[in-house]
Amino acid sequence: MDSLLFLIFAAITVICAINLVVQTHPISSALSLIGVMGSLAVLYLLLGGEFIAAAQLVVYAGAIMVLFVFVIMLLNAGGERKKPRRLWPRYAGIPLLFLFLALMGYVGNRVLPPSGDVTFGSFVGGSAQEIGKRLFTVYLLPFEVTSVLILIAIVGAIVLARKEID
Amino acid sequence: MPLPPLPFPPTPPLTWYLALSAILFALGVAGFLFRRNIITVFMSIELMLNAVNLSFITFSYKLKQNDGHIFSFFVMVVAAAEAAVGLAIILTVFKNRQTLEIDEVSSLKN
Amino acid sequence: MQLWLIPILPLAGFILNGLFGRRLSKAAVNVIAVGSVLLSFLWVLKTLNSLGAFSGGLEKAYLEHYYTWIQSGSLNISVDFAVDRLTAIWLMVVTGVGLLIHIYATGYMAHEGGYYRFFAYLNLFMFFMLVLVLGANYLLLFVGWEGVGLCSYLLVGFYFLEKFATDAGNKAFIVNRVGDFGFSLAIFLIAAHFGSLDFATVFAKVNDMPVESHLGWITAASLLLLVGATGKSAQLPLYVWLPDAMAGPTPVSALIHAATMVTAGVYMVTRSAPIYLHSAMALDVVAVIGIATAFFAATIGLAQYDIKKVFAYSTVSQLGYMFVGLGTGAFSAGVWHVMTHAFFKALLFLGAGSVIHALSGEQDLRQMGGLRKSIPITFWTLMCAGVAIAGVPPFAGFYSKDAILAAAYEHSPWIYWVGVVTAGMTAFYVFRALFLCFFGEPRGHHHPHESPPSMWVPLAILAVLSLGGGYFFNIPKYLDPMFKVQEEAPGSEWLMYVSIAFGLGGIALAALFYLVSPGIPDAIVRIFSGPYRWVYNKYFVDEFYDSAVVSPVVDGSRELLWRVADVEIVDGAVNGVGKTARAIGSALRLAQSGYIRSYAAWVVAGSILVIAFMGLRGEL
């Protein structure tokens, strides 16, 4: 049953990802990325990451991608029109990519210990409570530093995007 | 009522998740390489981040400890910050050059 | 006992004044500066009292260990302070005289700029001086040594807007470097041969060794120490910086260049007495250098017209006396002279400062005269100092100088005779200065005014001390447990009478020349114009050093080190690096296509290579 869910959502994920790559119009890429994120959230749930799934929805799909869509609409960005001036990245890229995948698989097989199966609900460490405990005890300093980072990002974004006074 | 027997194991092996994350990452790289629209390139980066998150969470399932969740949480937060700044940069670029073609923005070459 | 409190208090004053002095009012600065020194003086009194230093106690050193500073191999240097009777004397002198001079300075510097800066430096000096005195090993002593050198530099160059002041500061610092170099060599030698720098250990080991008759490394060490001492205490041949150091404010001259710092060399030699006692040769060298300096400086002092210069040269020669005392084995006598000298020389300088203050900055004796009426307090106090330094019994100078001369006669009579003559000259030129300054009809056109109480009260106290100091504080008896006093040989009282005679003779001669018939000096000058020119120009020593040492060094640095080594080699190397970097960069620049996606492709290729490499290495 779990694998059925996994297969369904993995399929959705992959299809959306491919769509992201092949679509020429940014907004369709954005929507497919949202699809990827939503189905990834489901996969996280299958892996027992309740909190992270919710965070995926709230932060990624709910905030970041909205920002993307917002910007795309604001710039009213159209699809790519003219041919790329240099094609070699494409021609070099595709074989490189498969090579990359192959290597990843190889490394994965080499590095990973023989792995078991994923049964839903067998890992409860991902509940909001557990995450909170760990986040505010062991990872407190990174947490605070991240908040500072976000503050800086906000300031930077405002400075960058504000209207030039002229 | 009994279900028909499934053509695959009832519970997915861990490697499936890792393979999925590898594929997603590769697709993200592909998007980065092939797309010429800055925003799409940016989104491919986000895709790669998601792929990494997936493997993080898979490993933390494997190791039965939630550090991986924490990491991916941080990744998300940093991604949020990055998106804010990056999109602001894109806005500025567009304001100055009226283009989103990534190859147009190459005044630093040679 | 909290010995550390003694130096820390002035340091606190320094920090407070140095950081916030600019915003504080002069009154606040005074409170901080003087208060810190006063507190540490009181603390010294309390500590010494509870250690029984005033009641025949403190037979051997009391030591406080704070923490281990350096620990390398067998060498183990720790920060700890020690107090014995010798240190006790110095503590009393430094804090006491220092306190008086601080008070004096509040009046003297009242109209100067950089008020807080001055007092911050002064407190810092007190700190380092106390560390120097309290330190229980050579390294701490060296720390204080360098520190006081620094403060001397800062304070001599206090009027850093005038070039001569900064030059004098540089001169003091650089000349001291020579001595400090010798000192540090000595420290290395000691550390190498005794495996420790703690006084106790070193002296204990030295005492187990035979006395060196010929040139051994104990002699070497003591001579190197002596080099340091000559630098700090302005002995031949390194005395040249002290007269110039008078460019600093007068309280500085009094505190640093008369009372305390310049006697650091004496302290160091006295402290290392066990080492010196194990090398007869070194002791002789000390004595010879001392007497030579004393005589030499005195002759120069005869012909100077700048009142502070006169006193500076007398300081040099008095320091020479002290070294004579040390060199002839009468360490306690030397220390005694240090104390009395601290009293009357500080008094002389402060008095001179008061005169200068009264004449609003005039330092040339030829512009003075007839000040007896207008500034009586200064006059009388200076007279006390004069008789004290002239060695007229029963004043302070008499006892210590007599003790030294007696020891000198024991050691070798010729030193005694030179010393006596020097004493005569000392009396002569000191009183020459005083007469020129206070008697006769007023030369120059000034409106002298008596100094404020903050200035003359310390003068009065010092006057009392320099009158009775020698009589009341019998240092040799006090230091008996440390240095055996050699009892005077029977039937040697005539020595005393001779020296007294010479002293009084000097005074009389001065009176004759400058009160009775002022024409005589010019006549003498006209007759002995040649020698006079030499003396007046300080034997051209500075010029000699310039041509012999300074200019070769300068020219060598410019021509060889700068023009060749720096410009050609160093800069060449640096520029070469830059050029190569630029060349490589311009080659690599072609890789920067400016197309992000190609960069990304490179990244992917690179990561693939890395993974593949590690995989092939079998590390995955």
Place this chain on the structure above:
Amino acid sequence: MNFFIVSLIKTVIVVLVLLHVLAYLQWIERKVIAHVQLRVGPRRVGPHGLLQPLADVIKLLTKEDMLPSHVNTVFYFLAPFLAVMFAWISISVIPFGPIIKVGPVTTGMEITDLNIGVLFILGISGLGVYGVALAGWASNNKYSLMGGLRSSAQMISYELPMALAIAAPLLMLNTLSFRAMTDGQAGYYLGFIPRWTVFQGPFPQIISFILFMVAGFAETNRVPFDLPEAENELVAGFHTEYSSMKFAGFFMAEYANMITVSCVATLLFLGGWHPLWPAAYGSNFLPVVTFAISGLICFSHAANPARPFDRITLPVFGVLFLGLAALFLVPPLQLVLMPLFWFVSKVGAILFVFIWVRATLPRFRYDQLMGFAWTFMFPVALVNLLVTALAVALT
């Protein structure tokens, strides 16, 4: 397998009920607004216009489904679908009552009880933006685009105060699952003050309740925050180009969102299905009395009818109401109906507030809207959260 069947049944029930509620919510809205404005409202179709929703549905179905030129077809069709989908998904974690036992199965009165229910709702409501935004963008019309942009900006801005306002009671209830949350609000102070988070110590959440309601208005694009569809400046904003069922989709989405917000508010602040005063003081007889009285009123009106057919319809309703009252008297049914009654009445009250406000307040100006979100609600919510955290930490 049992689980799936039960879930299926529950889903079907919820969907059917929800559809009718949506349809009739609109009727209620029109009626209420009409009475606020001293009108009668719809009354032609059926008694008191009770069949109006049906008529509307038929109208919308039969309208021409026009496809403007130069629209991005895919997204144009996708948008209303997304809107409806996200609006409805979030209903699925809302519990309407306690765990009940129907024959062999015991199950909670909700489709599913996630133990991160609140986060889920937040995430889904965040996704709700896309429907509107896409609609505005896809329909290739500058007014719609403006509406879309406005709504996306507005929703993002009000997500924050909403989340903060939600966080405050969560601190006190110490759970993320709605059911546990409601159980945490059971019981009474002094025997009659309900321990709802609005009243609950250490720090009653009235402020965050108000904040949450305001943010909810903004999230659902309701008056006074309905700028995305401001008729008089944006000619109905993002759904200008939509007609027929797609248009209906947006409407359903809006009302479903309203219902969701009301349910969440009820569960978070108003103690879910726990009665206003304890059964000891006879809270169980409130519905009986209410329905009985309304039935009697119907009969009294039927005695002197205002309209000819009242003499048939009103007695029917009277009988219906009395029957309901009777139902509430049956002990086994009581267990199911009483919580439902309380829950529905609370949600209804909040919905009434929604409609009331719409009938009353004017619309914000856009900059005022944003400024209000960022400079007033956000700080207030933050401070409220801090105070709550402090209070919780201290007790």
